[in-house]
Amino acid sequence: MDKQLQINAQHGLHGQLSVPGDKSISHRAIMIGSLATGETHVHHFLTSADCLATLQAFKNLGVQIDRQGDEVVVHGVGMHGLKRPEHALQMANSGTTTRLMMGLLAGQAFESRLIGDDSLSKRPMRRVADPLAEMGASIETTEGHLPAVVHGQTLKAADIQLKVASAQVKSALIFAGLQAPGHTVIHELLPTRDHSENMLKAFGADLTVSSDKMTITVGQTDQLNAQTVQVPGDMSSAAFFMVAATFLKGSDITLTNVGLNPSRRGLLDVLVQMGGHVEVNETVSAGEAVGDIRVQSADLHPIALTAEQIPAIIDELPLVALLAAKADGISTIHGAEELRVKETDRIACVERELGKLGANVKALPDGFVIDGRTPWQVNDTVLDSHGDHRIGMMLGLAALLVDQPLTLHRADAVGVSYPEFFDDLNTLLEA
Numbered sequence: 377m378d379k380q381l382q383i384n385a386q387h388g389l390h391g392q393l394s395v396p397g398d399k400s401i402s403h404r405a406i407m408i409g410s411l412a413t414g415e416t417h418v419h420h421f422l423t424s425a426d427c428l429a430t431l432q433a434f435k436n437l438g439v440q441i442d443r444q445g446d447e448v449v450v451h452g453v454g455m456h457g458l459k460r461p462e463h464a465l466q467m468a469n470s471g472t473t474t475r476l477m478m479g480l481l482a483g484q485a486f487e488s489r490l491i492g493d494d495s496l497s498k499r500p501m502r503r504v505a506d507p508l509a510e511m512g513a514s515i516e517t518t519e520g521h522l523p524a525v526v527h528g529q530t531l532k533a534a535d536i537q538l539k540v541a542s543a544q545v546k547s548a549l550i551f552a553g554l555q556a557p558g559h560t561v562i563h564e565l566l567p568t569r570d571h572s573e574n575m576l577k578a579f580g581a582d583l584t585v586s587s588d589k590m591t592i593t594v595g596q597t598d599q600l601n602a603q604t605v606q607v608p609g610d611m612s613s614a615a616f617f618m619v620a621a622t623f624l625k626g627s628d629i630t631l632t633n634v635g636l637n638p639s640r641r642g643l644l645d646v647l648v649q650m651g652g653h654v655e656v657n658e659t660v661s662a663g664e665a666v667g668d669i670r671v672q673s674a675d676l677h678p679i680a681l682t683a684e685q686i687p688a689i690i691d692e693l694p695l696v697a698l699l700a701a702k703a704d705g706i707s708t709i710h711g712a713e714e715l716r717v718k719e720t721d722r723i724a725c726v727e728r729e730l731g732k733l734g735a736n737v738k739a740l741p742d743g744f745v746i747d748g749r750t751p752w753q754v755n756d757t758v759l760d761s762h763g764d765h766r767i768g769m770m771l772g773l774a775a776l777l778v779d780q781p782l783t784l785h786r787a788d789a790v791g792v793s794y795p796e797f798f799d800d801l802n803t804l805l806e807a
């Protein structure tokens with residue numbers, strides 16, 4: 377679907393917005409709720425394509441899941457109650473669904489086949505299959521990709537050093553560890569988002585995290601107990617408006633009830649370092665930090681990001697590139713090679729698409745060098761999301777900075793994480 381983009385926002389963004397539920401937490405609520413005993417009530421579930429793929433996959437594994445809008449009830453079947461699926465499980469565009477389910481299904485007493493769309497079928501799966509094999513799992517990929525067959529079987533506990541900084545790989549091993557007799561120890565490369573750990577602890581799993589967050593120990597768990605899960609607003613969705621409000625003069629917005637988990641809030645620090653005006657009003661709800669974020673427009677200064685800072689801002693890096701392309705100097709982003717294996721090669725897509733607007737963005741193997749002092753000059757009015765939701769939404773914001781009509785090709789990709797994105801953007805632009 378092509379979309380004509382709104383351009384040249386004269387008055388900035390105004391008003392208050394509650395963004396949709398967190399994608400990572402919504403996926404996990406369905407998965408953990410399915411394995412639990414009893415009814416898990418999920419409030420503010422993210423009803424985007426990725427999370428609905430997770431929901432449907434668990435229905436196909438025999439779990440009754442009732443949904444009305446963003447209210448979901450998962451009738452948990454217990455650790456051993458999932459049923460062999462009759463057909464291949466459709467992972468659609470979702471890396472999180474695929475990788476977490478590989479770990480979860482590896483210890484079940486049946487075989488499952490996982491398939492996905494073209495983008496997902498290009499993404500690396502050995503990063504999960506290989507460490508799971510150390511636990512005795514048997515996952516047959518197609519040369520390291522989907523389609524994959526998970527031959528469920530008895531697993532054994534192991535001590536595993538992760539080779540990539542990935543919450544998806546870590547979570548797959550945690551799900552496997554819950555099903556393996558003994559204690560599985562997982563050593564992270566860098567601390568990554570810890571929603572699996574937090575939610576599993578709340579459901580009663582035998583799981584501990586070291587004080588430096590680098591080591592997770594998970595014991596075999598016979599029963600998880602159903603809970604009520606209040607999903608906070610997704611920081612990665614709020615991020616789009618935080619960035620636009622910063623660069624659009626005259627803006628003043630408040631985003632309410634946003635998840636502020638320390639492993640996800642890297643953008644807040646980056647905005648402040650770049651000169652942004654950000655106020656956070658924080659509380660803790662059900663073990664996760666949440667709060668309201670007020671953002672006003674500001675002049676932007678360049679930034680230098682390195683590998684240690686990347687996990688807490690991984691999905692927001694296309695937006696950091698956009699901010700940097702309007703800052704008053706040269707920014708560098710290093711240690712972000714993971715961007716090359718997301719829904720698209722996000723380093724190449726950002727360089728190419730922002731390049732169409734004349735932004736001075738140079739791709740590096742592991743990031744970017746961006747000179748924000750170069751004036752933009754549109755040389756191609758047709759932008760392309762490349763089917764990647766985060767690239768599509770970032771370009772929707774970039775268009776606000778030019779004064780020529782632009783078209784966004786494959787704009788419907790935003791439905792993967794934020795179906796109402798363009799409506800919410802218009803609401804803040806018109807307030």
Ligand SMILES: O=C(O)C1=C[C@@H](OP(=O)(O)O)[C@@H](O)[C@H](O)C1
Pocket residue numbers: 399400401471472541542543544545547569690691714
């Ligand atoms: O665990 C998760 O929910 C996610 C982990 C990250 O991926 P990696 O684990 O591949 O870094 C992130 O990019 C993705 O959007 C969601």
Ligand SMILES: C=C(OP(=O)(O)O)C(=O)O
Pocket residue numbers: 426469470471472473691718719766793
């Ligand atoms: C990388 C992402 O998701 P996933 O890996 O679940 O497809 C994302 O949402 O930016």
